[in-house]
Amino acid sequence: MNDLMSYIASYFEGSLKLEERALFEERCVSDPEFAKEVAAYIVMRDSLKQALAGQKRTEFAGLYEETKGSEQEKNAEGSRPYYLFKNFAWYAAAACIGLIATWLIFFRSPEPEDLAQEYAAASFSTLSTTMGGVAADKEDMQQGIAAFNAKQYKKALQVFQTLSADSAARPEAVKNLGITYLVTGDYSNAIIQFDVLAKMNLYINPGLFYKAVVLMKRGQDGDRVMAKKCLKQVVDRDLSGSREAKIWLEKL
Amino acid sequence: MALHSDTEIIEGLKGGGSQRRIFERDLYQGYFYLISHGVKKYNITAEDAASAYSDTIISIIDHIVANRFEGRSALKSYAYQIFSNKCVDLLRKDTTNKRKADHGTALDSLVFELPDKARNAIQQIIAKDEWRYMMQKLQELGEKCKQVLLFFEDGYSDKEIAGFMEYNSAEVVKTSRLRCLDKLRKMMGTNDIVK
Numbered sequence: 299m300n301d302l303m304s305y306i307a308s309y310f311e312g313s314l315k316l317e318e319r320a321l322f323e324e325r326c327v328s329d330p331e332f333a334k335e336v337a338a339y340i341v342m343r344d345s346l347k348q349a350l351a352g353q354k355r356t357e358f359a360g361l362y363e364e365t366k367g368s369e370q371e372k373n374a375e376g377s378r379p380y381y382l383f384k385n386f387a388w389y390a391a392a393a394c395i396g397l398i399a400t401w402l403i404f405f406r407s408p409e410p411e412d413l414a415q416e417y418a419a420a421s422f423s424t425l426s427t428t429m430g431g432v433a434a435d436k437e438d439m440q441q442g443i444a445a446f447n448a449k450q451y452k453k454a455l456q457v458f459q460t461l462s463a464d465s466a467a468r469p470e471a472v473k474n475l476g477i478t479y480l481v482t483g484d485y486s487n488a489i490i491q492f493d494v495l496a497k498m499n500l501y502i503n504p505g506l507f508y509k510a511v512v513l514m515k516r517g518q519d520g521d522r523v524m525a526k527k528c529l530k531q532v533v534d535r536d537l538s539g540s541r542e543a544k545i546w547l548e549k550l
Numbered sequence: 551m552a553l554h555s556d557t558e559i560i561e562g563l564k565g566g567g568s569q570r571r572i573f574e575r576d577l578y579q580g581y582f583y584l585i586s587h588g589v590k591k592y593n594i595t596a597e598d599a600a601s602a603y604s605d606t607i608i609s610i611i612d613h614i615v616a617n618r619f620e621g622r623s624a625l626k627s628y629a630y631q632i633f634s635n636k637c638v639d640l641l642r643k644d645t646t647n648k649r650k651a652d653h654g655t656a657l658d659s660l661v662f663e664l665p666d667k668a669r670n671a672i673q674q675i676i677a678k679d680e681w682r683y684m685m686q687k688l689q690e691l692g693e694k695c696k697q698v699l700l701f702f703e704d705g706y707s708d709k710e711i712a713g714f715m716e717y718n719s720a721e722v723v724k725t726s727r728l729r730c731l732d733k734l735r736k737m738m739g740t741n742d743i744v745k
Contacts, residue, residue: 340672
């Protein structure tokens, strides 16, 4: 390993002593070759930070879709506390709706197919645009996503199949391929893709949760039991989709 | 409103581990109403407001994990302030882009951890178009290397990363991520990055 890299990293990780830090800072000014290496280190770390922010933005984009329906209204009320009592009639109406919703939740057992259908309709009607990636792959991915959103599923399948075979965008391609299979009713292939996705070492991995969605939607013998197992793992391991998984486990 | 109190969110984010994502999501959902507020107050699209809000939450997480959030205000006020600034930035897109181009450095760059004299020296070296090249190199780095570096960038300790990624110890993680940076550095060459 490069000792210089280790030394530069020590500075930015705060493990150098005060006098060592001063020497480091002085060398940045007096030694152009050293300064180049420090510049390179900063560029690498800054780029990683950008890549990380890109990942988080993608996750939050999904969360935005989940939240915007219910939370937006609920929180808008929270932002206007002074009108709390003035709007009593509205709150009373909301309470009635809440009671009805509670009745629906607790006294009517939804079928797994219904839950999966609702989720798929809300989450998979369109695919969101991708962030980052190699330029050529990114362009192909956007074409696949555009085809999916235009409901040209055959074309979308072709693009995602190519990208999922071997590209820097493989995880996203596998995910999109699975979703396309799910939307077109090819449940067996959707499960295969989500199994592949679940095994990938990703910061955010919805593979197992999506597999549960497919199993619930397919509803063959044993699918419900298998879906519950997947959902339990999602909750236990706090994987992507754990919030819905927790609610669904109570209902199934 | 957030499901957890400010203290719980701050401790939850600082505590790391697999629980951290729960608190990140809770933080995101806690002040979600700011998006509609941004749309009304700044007359921007819901998409732009959601994007500004997303960046607001990313900044707050970053500040808390890096101990840069001093707790002088409630998270709600902190979020409101950052979100308002980001909305204003959106409205002044041209100015912001110009500012970035002038300095050639992102405003939250690691370079700002250096004192003035050293920072000026380094800033002069960093090329203006480094992001475009670097993001490509990152994609070519290999999944495991990329993950270990991203976990570290996200504020996780080497010990936590060892747990997530099944390394034998924190020391092995440290060696591995420095090797990965070394690899990335070699992929960069010199012309891509420095003048």
